[in-house]
Amino acid sequence: MAILDVRDVCKDFGGLRALNRVNLTIREGAVHAIIGPNGAGKSTLLNCFVGRLTPDTGTVTFNGKSLLGIRPHEINQAGVARVFQTPEIFADLSLVENVTIPALAKRDGGFRMDLWSRVDTHADVRDHAEAVLEDVGLADKRHAHAGSLSRGDKRRLELAMCLVQDPKLLLLDEPTAGMSRADTNATIDLLQRIGERGITKIVIEHDMTVVFTLAHTISVMAQGTMIAEGTPEEIKSNPKVQEAYLGGAHP
Amino acid sequence: MSTATIGSPSDRSARSPTIAGSASNRADHVKFLIFAAAVLTMPIWLSPVGAAYPDLVQKFAIYGIFAIGFNILFGLTGYLSFGHAAFLGVGSYAAVWSFKLLTMNIVPAMLFGVLAGGVFALLIGYVSLRRSGIYFSILTLAFAQMSYNLAYSVLTPITNGETGLQLAHGDPRVLDGPAGAGLPSTNLFGVETVGYSGFYVCAVALILAYYLALRITRSPFGMTLRAIKSNQNRMNYTGFNTRPYTLAAFVISGMYAGLAGSLMAVVDPLAGAERMQWTASGEVVLMTILGGSGTLLGPVLGAGIIKYFENIFSAFNDQVLSRMFDFLPAGLGDLMVDLVQPFVGDGWHLTLGVLFMLIVIFLPGGVMEGVSRVAGRLRRVRSDRTG
Known part of the structure; x- marks a missing residue:
């Protein structure tokens, strides 16, 4: 069953056609990677899923409901969580607070005026946050300032902030960009582990190791269009993909 | 234990898993009681430094409220308003109108002051919060x-323009009954509220204002505001509709300003447009930063320090100075007077400027950062001695 359905999406920036009649169907529970050379339109496409950009034409349907014209926080409340290329966390706050905040959003919705109770009396939210921190291996740093973490730990924290909301769809924009090999491997392990929870994931990634380890299905983009889709094996042997990536250097 | 940022392993094991950045409930209550006691006894412990007279301690409390409210917007939410004096002025006008039309009882005056500040903040905040950063600041300033200019000119029927709004003998005061000779004074159910x-x-009012700010800071609402300050982009993608949160913070701080404005009218029942001028808006920014923005106590300290120094330094004049340097030889004494003169009297803002620069450069977290540094050093010394 499709959880996300993208039909005929076009997006122009000035004279540049960033997305050209893009079609994409994401099955529920799948790990779906979108790959392609720089400037292929992968991030533009992702931004159309979260309300940052609105496509010029076409439809984006999530769980049978259109995502177009809806603001980012409403899309999140509908069950879409996002990890950014550079981890977006609350650097001035502690790790527990970083994870408590999305948990509160999940429990209380987009706006709730509770200015009298103490945060630490909301045991359900706090325990959930602590458990997720434990899960991603950051429990021993839970009172540290998030800004003091390493790049790899920041990514883990950002993942925890998404996981605590039990999203239906998790968008990962280059989750290992700028990471050391060790941090990359740790992130792959973590993503594989959370894969067992059955959250549908869309991964944009340059690192082919990551893509071929994680993904069930791979879509390949080049110059704003989808040029191929298939299993990792099919994609590896697809001549169109080789051409897009390697400029036809391979026979 | 203070609001330690990075817990060392031993630290953590000793502490129950509360959320960092928020002290325990009991510590908060102890601090609150100390604060309340210190505020109520100000006329006693401020007398050695010559600050224990009604006019000045009233100012400490009123500007303390103003700064606490400002800090909810600036310190917690990260929105720097350069126009908060508008709400102070509106609160004053509302209170004086309550004195003129209804009663000299201060309770309705304060309620109207808070209400007027809140409604006015809702209008200005709704428009200004469409932008953030410097654009927001400029909008609030504008x-x-x-x-301020409206109060001076076209709104004269409401504000009495340049003269300022004052009590008059012919005021209706419908709830008070027939007036005696002379102007009545403000009262709290019959008890005069002067001096x-x-x-x-x-x-x-300051103690209650502080307690509310404490509750807000520790609440989910307060944590949300701190998160907005830290990373608004992430907040949107985390499912929070940040606009109503920032607007609520703006209105709450406007209500604090309205309360402070109404209290100014309580202790001296008149209201003038100069209360809304940009210098007054700037002053509360200085108070908050000087004391430590984002902390609970800092803004109150900042307000007290600025109002105290204003009082001390602006009182100096040439005669006082030449008496001070009497003991020096004639030429040297005159030189000292010339050197010190620009920093005192009307020029005391120069002293304030220097003080502000020193604090911002050496203690970016304000006086409260200094306090926590000293406390940290003392704790280390003590643990060295025992360990």
């Missing part, structure tokens, strides 16, 4: 200057 009794009204 609105406040607009209010020290006026101070105690302000002090109780």
Whole structure:
């Protein structure tokens, strides 16, 4: 069953056609990677899923409901969580607070005026946050300032902030960009582990190791269009993909 | 234990898993009680430094409230308003109108002051919060200057323009019954609120204002505001509709300003447009940063320090100075007077400027950062001695 359905999406920036009649169907529970050379339109496409950009034409349907014209926080409340290329966390706050905040959003919705109770009396939210921190291996740093973490730990924290909301769809924009090999491997392990929870994931990634380890299905983009889709094996042997990536250097 | 940022392993094991950045409930209550006691006894412990007279301690309390409210917007939410004096002025006008039309009882005056500040903040905030950063600051500044100029000119029927709004003998005061000879004074159900009794009204208001700010800071709402300050982009993608949160913070801080404005009218029942001028808006920014923005106590300390120094330094004049340097030889004495003169009297803002620069450069977290540094050093010394 499709959880996300993208039909005929076009997006122009000035004279540049960033997305050209893009079609994409994401099955529920799948790990779906979108790959392609720089400037292929992968991030533009992702931004159309979260309300940052609105496509010029076409439809984006999530769980049978259109995502177009809806603001980012409403899309999140509908069950879409996002990890950014550079981890977006609350650097001035502690790790527990970083994870408590999305948990509160999940429990209380987009706006709730509770200015009298103490945060630490909301045991359900706090325990959930602590458990997720434990899960991603950051429990021993839970009172540290998030800004003091390493790049790899920041990514883990950002993942925890998404996981605590039990999203239906998790968008990962280059989750290992700028990471050391060790941090990359740790992130792959973590993503594989959370894969067992059955959250549908869309991964944009340059690192082919990551893509071929994680993904069930791979879509390949080049110059704003989808040029191929298939299993990792099919994609590896697809001549169109080789051409897009390697400029036809391979026979 | 203070609000330690990075817990060392031993630290953690000793502490129950509360959320960092928020002290325990009991520590908060102890601090609150100490604060309340210190505020109520200001006339006693401030007398050695020559600050224990009603006018000045009233100012400490009133500007303390103003700064606490400002800090909810600036310190917690990260929105720097340069127009908060507008709400202070509106609160004053509302209170004086309550004195003129209804009663000299201060309770309705304060309620109207808070209400007027809140409604006015809702209007200005709704428009200004469409932008953030410097654009937000400029918008608030523009609105406040607009209010100031309106109060001076076209709104004269409401504000009495340049003269300022004052009590008059012919005021209706429908709830008070027939007036005696002379102008009545403000009262709290019959008890006159002038001098020290006026101070105690302000002090109780300050204590309640502090308690509300404490509750807000520790609440989910307060944590949400701190998260907005830290990373608004992430907040949107985390499912929070940040606009109503920032607007609520703006309105709450406007209500604090309205309360402070109404208290100014309580202790001295008149209201003038100069209360809304940009210098007054700037002053509360200085108070908050000087004391430590984002902390609970800092803004109150900042307000006290600025009002105290204003009082001390602006009182110096040439005669006082030449008496001070009497003991020096004639030429040297005159030189000293010339050197010190620009920093005192009307020039005391120069002293304030220097003080502000020193604090911002050496203690970016304000006086409260200094306090926590000293406390940290003392704790280390003590643990060295025991360990």
